[in-house]
Amino acid sequence: MSISARTISARQSSLALLFGTILVAPLAALPTDPAKLASGEPTGTYTPDGTCTAIPDDAYDGSLASMACLTVPGVDLLVTDVNVDLSLNHTWIGDLTIKVVSPQGTVVTLQSRADFAEPADDGTGCCGDSSDLIETSPFTFDDDATDSAEAMGTTIGGTEFACQDDAICDYFPFPDTGPGVNLADFNDERGNGDWLVCVGDSATGDTGDVCLAALTLDGIPGGCRSTSNGELSCIDPIPSLSPSGLALLFLILAGAGCWMLFRR
Ligand SMILES: [Ca+2]
Ligand SMILES: [Ca+2]
Numbered sequence: 001m002s003i004s005a006r007t008i009s010a011r012q013s014s015l016a017l018l019f020g021t022i023l024v025a026p027l028a029a030l031p032t033d034p035a036k037l038a039s040g041e042p043t044g045t046y047t048p049d050g051t052c053t054a055i056p057d058d059a060y061d062g063s064l065a066s067m068a069c070l071t072v073p074g075v076d077l078l079v080t081d082v083n084v085d086l087s088l089n090h091t092w093i094g095d096l097t098i099k100v101v102s103p104q105g106t107v108v109t110l111q112s113r114a115d116f117a118e119p120a121d122d123g124t125g126c127c128g129d130s131s132d133l134i135e136t137s138p139f140t141f142d143d144d145a146t147d148s149a150e151a152m153g154t155t156i157g158g159t160e161f162a163c164q165d166d167a168i169c170d171y172f173p174f175p176d177t178g179p180g181v182n183l184a185d186f187n188d189e190r191g192n193g194d195w196l197v198c199v200g201d202s203a204t205g206d207t208g209d210v211c212l213a214a215l216t217l218d219g220i221p222g223g224c225r226s227t228s229n230g231e232l233s234c235i236d237p238i239p240s241l242s243p244s245g246l247a248l249l250f251l252i253l254a255g256a257g258c259w260m261l262f263r264r
Contacts, residue, residue, distance in 0.1 A: 062121045080220070
């Protein structure tokens with residue numbers, strides 16, 4: 001929902017006249033500063049613990065069901081920025097499609113078979129970049145990164161590891177024909193609930209597994225923030241009284257006043 005700042009200000013003034021500061025205090029306490037919240041382990045310090053999930057080889061058909069998905073719990077906030085950290089092993093980066101799904105069901109494709117311009121997001125065609133990934137060198141998807149996910153591994157050889165051997169560990173999403181534009185697609189969604197980070201494999205022979213998925217969510221916990229057009233964007237409705245509610249309250253107060261005068 002969205003409530004204009006001017007509306008809130010006018011409402012504050014009129015209600016303050018009627019009821020003192022009863023409603024002004026909670027309205028004035030609305031949070032305005034972003035708070036950074038994170039789940040999972042930070043990029044670059046991951047220690048393998050042996051708990052990795054196999055990515056089904058050559059199984060990707062464009063559906064989430066054909067991918068290996070890890071669940072990442074979210075936090076209750078109005079999302080203003082999302083970054084995704086991933087740690088995985090694989091011997092052919094060009095096999096991989098990576099997607100993230102919000103609790104509201106929004107799907108964003110982070111990686112679409114690097115260095116392969118796939119005609120459709122359905123797992124067909126061949127072959128993409130041949131270099132590798134290793135779980136001890138996690139990488140990050142971030143809209144603010146300077147390197148495209150489509151270029152992952154393209155400056156190193158087929159037996160070298162992206163991030164470890166090219167020192168490029170941050171990428172902006174490149175959906176190609178997959179759904180979504182970038183991680184800003186999640187802005188203004190509510191962050192609580194389960195997020196999914198899914199990895200699919202589209203060619204036989206080279207295999208791998210996904211070991212860690214973590215989200216860094218920026219946003220406003222349970223509150224509102226100013227938008228570029230001067231309005232407030234809120235998770236929950238701000239408590240307010242409708243005109244009929246105000247009229248009813250006025251009648252009750254007037255009745256109570258008359259009753260007290262009558263008693264005297
Ligand atoms: Ca591609
Ligand atoms: Ca494969």
